Amino acid sequence: MKLTPLDIRQKRFEAALRGFSKREVEAFLELIAGEFEEVVKENIGLKEELKRTQLRLEQHLERERTLQETMVTAQRISEDMKAAAKKEAEIILADAEHQAEKIVHGAHQRLVQVVEDINELKRQRTQFESQVRSVVDAHQKLLETFSGRTFADKDYARVEDNVAYLTQKKAQSGE
Structure with a gap:
C-alpha cells in the first residue's frame, strides 16, 4: 500500500485514556506529511528527470548505433x-600491357618487313650487278x-691490195 501525504493528513487515531496529546500528534503528522510531500515531489521530479535522462540516453544510444552503422557502412564503402x-x-x-604487346608486335612486324625489304634490295642489287657485268662483258667482247682484225678489215685490206695492184x-700499161 502506497502512502500519500494526504493519507497522513487524514489519518485519525482513536482516543484512548492517557494517550498522546492530540495536538502534538496532529502537528507531528502535519510535519511528517509536509516532509513526505516534499520527498514525494522530489521523487516525482527525480523520476521525471530519470525519464528525460533515459530518453536522452536512448537518443544517444540510437545515435551511437547510427554512428556505428555509419562507420561500418563507411568502412564497407571504403573497402x-x-x-x-x-x-x-x-x-x-x-x-x-595489351597495348604494349601490340606495339612490340607491330614493331617486330615492321622489323621483319624492313629485313625482308633489305634482303629484297640486296637480291635486286646482286641481280643488277650481274646484269651490269653481263652488259659490260658483252661490250668488252664487242670491243675485243x-x-x-675483223672480216671487214680483211676485206678492206684485200680491196686495198686490189686497188694497189x-x-x-x-x-705499167700506160707508161
Whole structure:
C-alpha cells in the first residue's frame, strides 16, 4: 500500500485514556506529511528527470548505433572503393600491357618487313650487278671483236691490195 501525504493528513487515531496529546500528534503528522510531500515531489521530479535522462540516453544510444552503422557502412564503402580502384588499376594495367604487346608486335612486324625489304634490295642489287657485268662483258667482247682484225678489215685490206695492184698495172700499161 502506497502512502500519500494526504493519507497522513487524514489519518485519525482513536482516543484512548492517557494517550498522546492530540495536538502534538496532529502537528507531528502535519510535519511528517509536509516532509513526505516534499520527498514525494522530489521523487516525482527525480523520476521525471530519470525519464528525460533515459530518453536522452536512448537518443544517444540510437545515435551511437547510427554512428556505428555509419562507420561500418563507411568502412564497407571504403573497402569497396579500394577493391574497385584495385580492379580498375588491374584493368588499366592489363590494357597497358595489351597495348604494349601490340606495339612490340607491330614493331617486330615492321622489323621483319624492313629485313625482308633489305634482303629484297640486296637480291635486286646482286641481280643488277650481274646484269651490269653481263652488259659490260658483252661490250668488252664487242670491243675485243672490234680491236682485232675483223672480216671487214680483211676485206678492206684485200680491196686495198686490189686497188694497189690495179693502180700498178695501170701505171705499167700506160707508161
